Amino acid sequence: MHDRNGTELKVGDTVILEGTITQLYGGEDYCNVTIRATSNVRPSPTRFDAHTFNTNELCLTKKAPTQATIEDQNATQKRQESEDSQC
Numbered sequence: 001m002h003d004r005n006g007t008e009l010k011v012g013d014t015v016i017l018e019g020t021i022t023q024l025y026g027g028e029d030y031c032n033v034t035i036r037a038t039s040n041v042r043p044s045p046t047r048f049d050a051h052t053f054n055t056n057e058l059c060l061t062k063k064a065p066t067q068a069t070i071e072d073q074n075a076t077q078k079r080q081e082s083e084d085s086q087c
Helices: 067-085
Strands: 019-026 031-037 050-054
């Protein structure tokens, strides 16, 4: 078995699962999330597996964009397109 980069995997290896949180839920004593794998699962390019984890098993590596961030990125892109069209 190999990872997505072709590196051989063996029992005891530590890996990082890259995914997007699709659901948050929990109670007073626990917090869980459902994660959808970011990269597709072979052999089907449209199949994505989703798994549930306790949040204590996770470490945030990239924050979801806020609406303000998205609007700022869109404004920057429009400004760059406008500048490019003036050349």
